[in-house]
Amino acid sequence: MRARRSVALALTGVLAAVTLAACSNGDAKKETAGTAGTATVLNVGMPNGPQTENHNPFLGSSSGASLGYRWMIYEPLVMINGIKPAEQGKPWLATEWKWADNFTKLSLTIRDGVKFADGSPMTADDVAYSFQIRKDNEGLNQDAIPYGTITASGNKVDLTFTKSQFTNQNKVLTVFVIPKAQWSALKDPSKDTLKNPIGTGPYKVKSFTPQTTTLEVRDAYWQDLPKVKELRYTSYNDNNAQTTALANGASEWSFVFVPNVKAVYQSKDEKNHKLWFPANLGIHGLWINTTRKPFDDPALRRAMDKVISRDDIFMQGEAGYFYPKVESITGIPTPAGDSFIAPEYKDKKHSVDVEGAKSDLAAAGYKLEGDVLKDKTGKPITITLTNPAGWSDYITDLEIIKDNLSTIGIKATVEKANQDAWFKKMDEGDFDAAMHWTNGGATPFDIYQNIMDGKILKPVGKGGVSGNYGRFNSPEATKALDEYATASDETARSTALNTLQKIMVEQMPVIPTSASNVGGLYSTKNWTGWPDESNQYAPAQPTQQNALQIVLNLKPAGA
Numbered sequence: 001m002r003a004r005r006s007v008a009l010a011l012t013g014v015l016a017a018v019t020l021a022a023c024s025n026g027d028a029k030k031e032t033a034g035t036a037g038t039a040t041v042l043n044v045g046m047p048n049g050p051q052t053e054n055h056n057p058f059l060g061s062s063s064g065a066s067l068g069y070r071w072m073i074y075e076p077l078v079m080i081n082g083i084k085p086a087e088q089g090k091p092w093l094a095t096e097w098k099w100a101d102n103f104t105k106l107s108l109t110i111r112d113g114v115k116f117a118d119g120s121p122m123t124a125d126d127v128a129y130s131f132q133i134r135k136d137n138e139g140l141n142q143d144a145i146p147y148g149t150i151t152a153s154g155n156k157v158d159l160t161f162t163k164s165q166f167t168n169q170n171k172v173l174t175v176f177v178i179p180k181a182q183w184s185a186l187k188d189p190s191k192d193t194l195k196n197p198i199g200t201g202p203y204k205v206k207s208f209t210p211q212t213t214t215l216e217v218r219d220a221y222w223q224d225l226p227k228v229k230e231l232r233y234t235s236y237n238d239n240n241a242q243t244t245a246l247a248n249g250a251s252e253w254s255f256v257f258v259p260n261v262k263a264v265y266q267s268k269d270e271k272n273h274k275l276w277f278p279a280n281l282g283i284h285g286l287w288i289n290t291t292r293k294p295f296d297d298p299a300l301r302r303a304m305d306k307v308i309s310r311d312d313i314f315m316q317g318e319a320g321y322f323y324p325k326v327e328s329i330t331g332i333p334t335p336a337g338d339s340f341i342a343p344e345y346k347d348k349k350h351s352v353d354v355e356g357a358k359s360d361l362a363a364a365g366y367k368l369e370g371d372v373l374k375d376k377t378g379k380p381i382t383i384t385l386t387n388p389a390g391w392s393d394y395i396t397d398l399e400i401i402k403d404n405l406s407t408i409g410i411k412a413t414v415e416k417a418n419q420d421a422w423f424k425k426m427d428e429g430d431f432d433a434a435m436h437w438t439n440g441g442a443t444p445f446d447i448y449q450n451i452m453d454g455k456i457l458k459p460v461g462k463g464g465v466s467g468n469y470g471r472f473n474s475p476e477a478t479k480a481l482d483e484y485a486t487a488s489d490e491t492a493r494s495t496a497l498n499t500l501q502k503i504m505v506e507q508m509p510v511i512p513t514s515a516s517n518v519g520g521l522y523s524t525k526n527w528t529g530w531p532d533e534s535n536q537y538a539p540a541q542p543t544q545q546n547a548l549q550i551v552l553n554l555k556p557a558g559a
Contacts, residue, residue, distance in 0.1 A: 039526040039556040040229040044068065044542050045251035047242035048235045050210035055197035057176060058140050058190065063213060064197070067233040068543035071176075072215055072551065073117070073199035077108060077127070078173035082518045082539040082546055083278045083336055085170055085442035090549075093122070093177050093200060102488045103166040104148075108157040114222045116179050117197075117204045128152035129180035131159060139190030143171045164486050166493070167449075170442040174545060201548060202226050211235060226552050227559075228527070246273070252523040255541045257393060259319050265521060276532050276540045277519025279324040279333040282440025283447055285512040286385075286401060287426075288433045291460055291471045294375040295383070295432070299364035301508040306357035307404045310350055313513045317397035323514035326350070330501040331512035332444050340444050342498040345505065354407045361408065373409030382411045384432045386425075389416035394435040397513065426469050429460035436469060440516055445484055448500045451510050454478035472509035518544055529553040 044067070051063040057070040064070035078089035078097060096109040114122040128150050134140045135147040145168055148160035165172055179198050186192045197205060202225060203215040215231040234251065236242040243258050245251035247268045258265055266273045286308070288295050295301065314325040326333055327349045332341055358368060365376045373381045385401060387394040395416060402412040417425075425431050439446040450467040454475060457468050477500060484496035518539030522530050531538045531550060538546035538553075 040227075041232060042228045042230070042527060042551070042554065043232050043234065043250065043252045045234045045236055045242050045245055045254045046543070047237070047239045047254075047256050049237055051213070051235050052210070053195060053208045054193045055205060056189075056192065056194040057178070057197070057199075058142075062194075063208070063235075065543070067213060067235055068541075068547055069203075069213060069215055069231065069233050070197075071201070071545045071548045072203040072231060073197050073201045073205075074176040074178065075200045075548065076174040076176050076545055079546065079549060080170045080174055080442075081537065082541075082544055083280055083536060085281060085336070086339060089170070089173055093127070094173075097173060099165075099169065102486075103164045103169060104161050106159045106161075106165075106172065108159075110155045110157060111222065112155060114200050115220070116200055117218055118179070120179065120181065122177060122179070122200050124152040124155055124157050126180050127157045127177055129184070130175055130177045131157075133178070133183060133189060134175070137190050143168060145172060166487070167441065167443065167445045167485050176545075202552070203231060206230070223552065227555050228551050231551070246521055246523075249523065249525065252526065253520060253542050254522075255520050255543060257319070257322050258521070259392065261319055261321060261521075269523070269525065272523045272525040273521070274524060274530065274532065275321060275519065275521040276530075277321050277324065277517040278533075278536065278539060279336050279515030280440050280518050280539065281333060281336050281442070281444060281447065282438050282516030283326055283331055283333060283510075283512045284323055284435060284437045284514040284516065285326075285331070285510045286433050287436045287470045287510050288508075289429060289431055289460075289470055290473070290509055291429065292432060294381060297364070298507040299360060300366070300375075300381075301511070302506070303357040303361045303364075303366075303408060304405060304410070305350070305508050305511045306353045306360070307407050308401055308511055308513065309352050309404055310513050311352075312400045312404075313397045317393045317400060318514060319393070322393065322519075323517055326512045326515050329505050330444075331447065331504050331510070332501070333515035336515075337444055340497060342501045344498075345501055352404075357408050368409045371406070371409055372411070380411065381409070382413070384413050384415050386415040386417050386422060386431055386434050388419040388422050390419065391435075397435050424463070427463040427465055429458075429462075429469070429471050434469075435513075436510075437516060438510075439467065444497065444500075445481070448477070448504065449481050452477035452500070452503065453481055470509050472507075474503060474507070474509075477503050517541075518546075524557060526557050527554045528557050529555050 046067050048066045054062040055064045056062045057064055057074045076092050077094035079092045080089045081087055093111050094108045095111050098107045110124045110127050131150045146162040148162050151158050182198050183189055202218055202221040204218055206214040206216040213233045217225055217229050239256055242254055242256045246254055247265055290296050310325045328341055329348045329350050330345050367374045375381055385398040398414045402414055405412045438450040452472050452474055453468055456466050458465050480496045480499040484493055487493040518541045520540035520542055531540050538549045
């Protein structure tokens, strides 16, 4: 469930409203990064609290993953643009790659002249081992890639897979490379703490404290050395402290939700304080428990969709920037997913239509008596909308949805839940409706698979689910997902995806509201070369793999 919020990053996006009140880390003295044209240090921040030293790049709980610096040490075979996943990737540690036999075979040509930070050469054996260790350790194979054979010869690495990897091709190509000599000596690579990370990236660890990890540039690197000579990753105690640091310049780059972003952040330095939060192919929306009556009726879910204001959710709940609005009725985010939208839905955008919803409900057998909507048995329709109390944007979204649903006579209650209890209820299907996220990937397949796949469908009361929280049961959708994943040509693949879009529009198992983002807030005072709307070479989030691309592109301001 990769494109959703992890617990750690969920809290960066949805905790209580941010103010500029003094906080323990927010008032930290700013260290000068340099005068114009002479900057050498870049200060990166995340609001994730004190860290425990662990540079193991596989572990999402490690300090390297939490703060994002693992990508400055460990590099991928191919650099994929997270906001343009359908585009051809940029050769990185692999100079060429070729898929064959309907994406069941992959041949990689490994770049010559690359060295690890300890001076040893990176070889095809290291690359093959980087795949083998994932195959041999389930805990490291987070995307459940069905590896077959893995062989190395000269500068070539050849892999086979037990089924088509069309839907996983970017996940395979972005595998990061580790040195076999170091990792083969670890007892349990899926759990071991790593204190001495050795990668091919341009940086190595200089120092670590629970508050700040400092990286320094290596003496040599297979590309031009970055202009940023030192990276300081500070982990602030909370959103308040992180936002204060951004506002006063102590932090120059972060991913954090700031409700009143213009007043709190941008106005403090209108020239240099920037933000860019582009959409990727993952979504957020109202997940409905389709096993509960009357919400098992697609006609009712479609009517609910017609009255929910995605504009208000974006402008109020998401502060007008954080999670971009999903406009297509298919739920596919644009512009990232433009090329995937079926011809029949190409120009169909969501708009609020209260009268249309009322008409549809009447035709489906529902009765609106005064301001109360009654189901087909004459019972008033009520619904409980629930999310963790601390997830402020989601709670605001629910309040908006509550008001929207009242326009068609549905009485909604917003429940602010305990986070652990909420996760358990979502897992076991014990809820009416909740804001939640989907997986994301190179195509909309990951979105629809997370919402509709019958293979991950579990009965209410049974936990351990990996998606389909709404218990949506559609053999047609499951079949289309299989056909898409295994199709041998683009025509068959498009047909399957168009079927999934039709099911989404007509049955609305999830009401899509917002796109996931891979954004960031950054300052141009000391560094220029950041991605933005006019130069979308990479997503702006410092914890994404593309962060390395950004750092390599930065130059001192005024240089």
